[in-house]
Amino acid sequence: MRILQLLLAPRLSGAEVLVKGLAIAHRRDGHAVGIASLLPAEDDFADAARELAAHCVVCRFPARRHEHLARLAFLYRTVREFAPDIVFAHTTIPALYARALPLRVPIVFVMHSGMNDFTENRWLRCAEQLLSHRAKALVGVSQRNVEQYAATIGLHGASFVVPNGVDVGRFRRAAGASGKALQRRERRIVQVGRYMPEKGQLQTVRAFGEMLARAPDVGLHLCGVVEDRDYYARLVLLVHELGIGARVELEGPRSDVPDLLAHADVFAMPSHFEAHSIGFLEGLASGVPIVANAIEAFAFARGYRGVRLVDTTDAAQYGCALVDALGEPRSVRPLDGLTLDDTAARYLEIAQRVLA
Numbered sequence: 194m195r196i197l198q199l200l201l202a203p204r205l206s207g208a209e210v211l212v213k214g215l216a217i218a219h220r221r222d223g224h225a226v227g228i229a230s231l232l233p234a235e236d237d238f239a240d241a242a243r244e245l246a247a248h249c250v251v252c253r254f255p256a257r258r259h260e261h262l263a264r265l266a267f268l269y270r271t272v273r274e275f276a277p278d279i280v281f282a283h284t285t286i287p288a289l290y291a292r293a294l295p296l297r298v299p300i301v302f303v304m305h306s307g308m309n310d311f312t313e314n315r316w317l318r319c320a321e322q323l324l325s326h327r328a329k330a331l332v333g334v335s336q337r338n339v340e341q342y343a344a345t346i347g348l349h350g351a352s353f354v355v356p357n358g359v360d361v362g363r364f365r366r367a368a369g370a371s372g373k374a375l376q377r378r379e380r381r382i383v384q385v386g387r388y389m390p391e392k393g394q395l396q397t398v399r400a401f402g403e404m405l406a407r408a409p410d411v412g413l414h415l416c417g418v419v420e421d422r423d424y425y426a427r428l429v430l431l432v433h434e435l436g437i438g439a440r441v442e443l444e445g446p447r448s449d450v451p452d453l454l455a456h457a458d459v460f461a462m463p464s465h466f467e468a469h470s471i472g473f474l475e476g477l478a479s480g481v482p483i484v485a486n487a488i489e490a491f492a493f494a495r496g497y498r499g500v501r502l503v504d505t506t507d508a509a510q511y512g513c514a515l516v517d518a519l520g521e522p523r524s525v526r527p528l529d530g531l532t533l534d535d536t537a538a539r540y541l542e543i544a545q546r547v548l549a
Contacts, residue, residue: 194224194225194278194279194541194544194545194548195224195225195226195227195275195276195277195278195279196216196219196224196225196226196227196277196278196279196281196544197226197227197228197229197271197272197275197277197279197280197281197298198212198215198216198226198227198228198229198280198281198283199228199229199230199231199268199280199281199282199283199287199288199291200212200228200229200230200231200283200284200287201230201231201232201283201284201286201287202230202231202232202233202234202235203228203230203234203235203238203241203242203252203254204234204235204237204238204418204446205235205237205238205241205418205446205447205448206387206417206418206446207305207357207470207471207472208283208284208303208305208471209238209241210241210471211305211357211358211471211536212228212283213228213241213244213245214358214359214360214533214536214537215533215536215537215540216228216245216248216250217244217245217248217250218533218534218537219537219540219541220248220249220250221248222537222541224541225251226250226251227250227251227252227253227271227275227277228245228250228251228252228253229252229253229254229268229271229272229275230253230254230255230287231255231259231264231267231268231286231287231290232254232255232258233254233255233256233257233258234252234254235418237418237445237446237448240448241448251275253271253274253275255267264290265290265293265294268290268291268294269294269296272291272294272296272298277298278298278299278544278548279298279299279300279301279544279547279548280296280298280299280300280301281301281303281332281540281544282300282301282302282303283303283305284303284304284305284306285304285306285310285311285317285321288300288302288303288328289317289320289321289324292324292327292328293324299329299330299547299548300327300328300329301328301329301330301331301332301543301544301547302328302330302331302332303332303333303334304331304332304333304334304338304339304342304468305334305338305468306338306468307337307391307464307466307467307468307490308466309341309342309344309345311341311342311345311346312341312345318345318346321346322346322347325346325347325349328349329351329547330349330351330352330353330543330546330547331349331351331352331353332352332353332354332355332540332543333352333353333354333355333468334354334355334356334357334468334469335354335356335468335469335490336354337468337489338354338468339352339353339354351546351547353539353543355536355539355540355543356469356530356531356535356536357469357470357471357474357531357536358474358530358531358532358533358534358535358536358537359471359474359475359478359528359531359532359533360478360532360533361478361528361531361532361533363451364451364454364455364475364478364479364480365478365479365480365525366451367451367452367454367455367479368451368454368455368479368480368481368523370455379410379411379412380408380410380411380412380458380459380519381411381412381413381414381456381457381458381459382397382401382411382412382413382414382457382458382459382460382461382515382519383414383415383416383453383454383457383459383460383461383481384397384413384414384415384416384417384460384461384462384463385416385417385447385450385453385454385460385472385475386417386462386464386472387417387418387419387420388415388417388418388419388420388421388424388425388428389420389421389424390421390424390465391464391465391466392417392463392464392465393463393464393465393486393505394415394424394428394463395424395427395428395431396463396505396506396508396511397413397415397461397463397505397511398413398415398428398431398432398435398437398441399431399435399508399511400463400505400508400509400511400512400515401413401437401440401441401512401515402435402437402508402512403508403509403511403512404512404513404515404516405437405440407516408515408516408519411440411458411519412440412441412442413437413440413441413442414441414442414444414453414457415428415441415442415443415444416443416444416445416446416447416453417445417446418445418446419445425443428443429443450475451475451479454475454476454479454481455479455481457479457481458481458482458518458519459481459482459483459484459515459518459519459521460476460479460481460482460483460484461483461484461485461515462476462483462484462485462486462491463484463485463486463505463511464485464486464488464490465486465488466488466490467488467490467491468490469490470490470491473485473490473491473494474528474531477494477497477500477526477528477531478526478528479523480499480523480524480525480526481499481523482499482500482501482518482519482521482522482523482524483499483500483501483518484501484503484505484511484514484515484518485500485501485502485503485505486502486503486504486505486506487502487503487504487505494526497524497526497527498524498526499518499521499522499523499524499526500526501514501517501518
């Protein structure tokens with residue numbers, strides 16, 4: 194089978210990391226796989242691109258940013274040249290572009306967002322209503338995705354829920370290899386995620402400020418793609434106002450997340466909402482103690498060892514949970530059905546059903 198995965202922009206973020214993993218898994222199964230995008234690859238994706246090339250995954254990313262018609266032309270040429278049997282279009286914008294083209298190849302729309310993209314954006318809603326019939330199947334990473342789509346656009350004849358998955362072995366191997374490195378002098382709380390209000394970095398910094406009196410030897414490390422520059426500036430200002438700059442490290446995206454979590458003492462996940470967070474799964478796979486927001490997307494892990502779900506908007510409660518988590522050991526957690534292999538197999542099943 195020839196499979197083309199379509200992205201908006203190659204970068205180190207949840208959906209894009211999943212697509213990279215799916216492409217490599219499908220290549221190992223003997224399929225021809227390509228990844229295309231509407232926007233140029235960001236610098237942080239360079240290591241991932243080299244890994245994809247090493248597995249003979251075809252990458253077609255534009256060299257520069259195009260406007261709308263030029264994007265359509267680039268995508269049309271890419272699809273014609275790769276000649277896929279099926280296209281998985283990840284997130285709303287790529288899915289709309291793919292279905293706007295006069296292509297006969299079946300297109301599957303994969304929804305990753307924790308928000309309903311069509312509720313507040315009238316243009317997107319109208320475009321989706323016009324082109325919805327051109328998606329041969331609809332995939333949501335959570336049941337909520339499918340329900341939101343049905344409520345806003347209407348029921349789709351072929352809807353599937355495919356939870357995201359992670360390479361569990363990679364994270365467990367990294368945690369096992371960290372060994373004595375965790376016995377360093379400074380303990381560390383880590384949060385990984387895009388810098389944007391929905392990810393709650395401001396809440397983590399406030400909670401960290403609250404807990405320092407009880408745990409003065411702890412550092413905070415935040416990293417991720419700067420999605421909202423104004424929000425990032427507010428975060429920097431808050432760190433300065435609290436006078437904790439010497440204990441806080443703000444960094445861009447990291448390609449070595451397994452090693453990063455292997456050397457963390459606590460993983461913070463204060464997201465206000467998520468569909469099915471890959472970052473949360475990575476934390477579970479690493480075995481690191483986790484303090485996360487008590488939202489629906491994380492509820493399935495409530496009974497797991499070393500996982501605390503609290504109201505992360507309450508700085509005092511959040512800070513106390515972080516301090517308590519510092520004393521927790523690492524845990525091996527059950528992730529049946531949430532591995533990368535599980536997810537890759539489900540995508541292949543859907544492709545086979547669509548093509549049949």
